[in-house]
Amino acid sequence: xxxxxxxxxxxxxxxxxxxxxxxxxxxxxxxxxxxxxxxxxxxxxxxxxxxxxxxxxxxxxxxxxxxxxxxxxxxxxxxxxxxxxxxxxxxxxxxxxxxxxxxxxxxxxxxxxxxxxxxxxxxxxxxxxxxxx
Amino acid sequence: xxxxxxxxxxxxxxxxxxxxxxxxxxxxxxxxxxxxxxxxxxxxxxxxxxxxxxxxxxxxxxxxxxxxxxxxxxxxxxxxxxxxxxxxxxxxxxxxxxxxxxxxxxxxxxxxxxxxxxxxxxxxxxxxxxxxxxxxxxxxxxxxxxxxxxxxxxxxxxxxxxxxxxxxxxxxxxxxxxxx
Numbered sequence: 223x224x225x226x227x228x229x230x231x232x233x234x235x236x237x238x239x240x241x242x243x244x245x246x247x248x249x250x251x252x253x254x255x256x257x258x259x260x261x262x263x264x265x266x267x268x269x270x271x272x273x274x275x276x277x278x279x280x281x282x283x284x285x286x287x288x289x290x291x292x293x294x295x296x297x298x299x300x301x302x303x304x305x306x307x308x309x310x311x312x313x314x315x316x317x318x319x320x321x322x323x324x325x326x327x328x329x330x331x332x333x334x335x336x337x338x339x340x341x342x343x344x345x346x347x348x349x350x351x352x353x354x355x
Numbered sequence: 356x357x358x359x360x361x362x363x364x365x366x367x368x369x370x371x372x373x374x375x376x377x378x379x380x381x382x383x384x385x386x387x388x389x390x391x392x393x394x395x396x397x398x399x400x401x402x403x404x405x406x407x408x409x410x411x412x413x414x415x416x417x418x419x420x421x422x423x424x425x426x427x428x429x430x431x432x433x434x435x436x437x438x439x440x441x442x443x444x445x446x447x448x449x450x451x452x453x454x455x456x457x458x459x460x461x462x463x464x465x466x467x468x469x470x471x472x473x474x475x476x477x478x479x480x481x482x483x484x485x486x487x488x489x490x491x492x493x494x495x496x497x498x499x500x501x502x503x504x505x506x507x508x509x510x511x512x513x514x515x516x517x518x519x520x521x522x523x524x525x526x527x528x529x530x531x532x533x534x535x
Contacts, residue, residue, distance in 0.1 A: 296524050302531045310535075327514050328523045329530055341530030343514055350507045354500045 226262055233274035242282045245317045277335040285313045288333040290321045290342075295330060303332065 232255060239251045259265050276286045285307060289295065295303070304316045311334070326342035333339075375382045 293520055293523050299527045306534045328518045329526050347507050347511050354503050355496055
């Protein structure tokens with residue numbers, strides 16, 4: 223495999239292999255991509271590939287959101303957030319990648335392919351510290 | 356003739372002799388004294404008077420010269436006095452001018468010194484005020500930063516201890532509602 227594929231080509235391929243109804247990707251496809259990254263010595267590009275992939279999913283009416291909170295969001299809050307994001311990004315499906323991080327103390331942080339919504343207490347404290355002169 | 360005259364004169368003399376004798380005067384002695392007097396007058400006129408007159412003239416000349424010299428000296432003295440007075444007057448004027456100038460210079464020096472002292476004093480006061488302002492600003496800044504740090508640490512600590520699931524969900528709900 224001397225021919226090296228571009229990140230955009232790989233993310234496009236992944237996007238094509240994604241099930242638009244639930245955002246799922248066949249595990250064999252994931253393994254192929256992982257094998258290719260190892261073989262082409264481009265593991266460092268994976269994050270960039272994933273970002274491109276998540277961005278390309280918007281064309282499939284799917285938004286992937288990394289949701290960081292100190293505790294799991296309850297269903298009502300998650301639904302409310304989903305509704306807001308669907309309306310803003312004009313998509314019909316949102317997939318949450320939920321991450322629990324106690325360091326944020328409280329609130330949540332939602333990371334989309336092109337933005338970051340930080341409503342954590344940790345962020346508030348950081349802003350407070352930035353008020354120093 | 357001369358004998359006649361002499362005899363006449365003798366006769367007159369004899370006639371007169373009686374008068375002189377009555378007055379106690381010896382006629383011969385008188386004649387002799389008259390002749391001696393005339394000789395003396397002649398001798399004096401011939402030898403003594405010219406010398407005396409010459410001496411007197413010389414003396415008079417010396418006196419005149421002395422007088423002229425004295426007058427000259429007086430003139431010089433008067434001139435000197437005038438010059439002295441003028442010089443004195445000029446010296447007074449110059450002294451007055453010098454004193455006046457010195458006064459002005461002294462006043463100027465004092466004024467300059469005062470101005471300089473005032474400027475320095477103002478500079479010192481300004482610097483001190485600026486330093487005080489700067490110190491106050493620095494103290495305020497430190498106090499402000501310390502307060503923020505203290506509030507941040509306190510908030511973080513209290514929030515960590517007090518935050519529970521319910522409050523967290525309430526906070527999340529509030530943040531979601533604020534999203535546009």
